[in-house]
Amino acid sequence: MSEVKIVATLTPFPEHVDAVRTAAKNMVKPTHGEAGCLQYDLHESRAVPDVRELEKEGRVSFVFIERWKTAEDLKQHVAMPYHDEFLAILDGKLESLNVQRLTPLS
Template identity: 35%
Template sequence: MAVIVVATITPQPEHADAVREAVLTAIPQVHDEPGCQRYALHAGQDGRLVMIEQWESPEALAAHGKGEPFSALSRALEGKLAGAPELQVLTAVPAGDQAKGAI
C-alpha cells in the first residue's frame, strides 16, 4: 500500500529563496527514485513549504531517506531553517469516490 508523507519546511525569512531553490533543485532527482509516485511542492501564505509525497511502499520511503537526493537537500538546507522539518507519515483511508477519496 502506498505511503503518504506531508513534510513541512519552515525557512528562516532571510533564507526563504535559497531554501525554495534547493527544494526545487532536488525534485527532479527525487522523481527518478524507485517507488516515487508523487513529490509535489506547495507554498503556504506564511512562507512555509509543504511537500506532499506518495511512495509505493514503506521500503521505497526508507530508501529515499537514505538516498543521495535527500542527503544533498539536507546539506543544502543546513542552517537555513527555523527548525527541523515537520513530517507526517500517513496511510490512506480510502472512502467515497475511488478517484477522489484517496491520494
C-alpha cells in the same frame, strides 16, 4: 506492502526563503525518477491568519506531498546522496521541519 503518504513542511527563517526554495525545487526532478515514487509535489505555502482575509499572508513554508509504493521505497529515497545534500543545504536555515505520515481513516 501498502502505500506510504507523507507531508513534509519546511519553514525557513525569512532570510533563507530563497535558498530553501531553490534547494527544494532541485529535489523534485531526481525524486520523480525514483522507481518507488508515485507522487512528489512541492508547494509554496503562506500562512493565512484568517481564511476570510486571504490577502493577509504570513510566513512562507514549503510543503512536499509525497506518495511512495512502499516504506522501503521511502527509505531508499532518504538514503539517496542528493537527499543528504539537500539536508546539508537546509542546515541552520529552517525555523521548523515537520514530517507527517498520513493514514487514511476510511
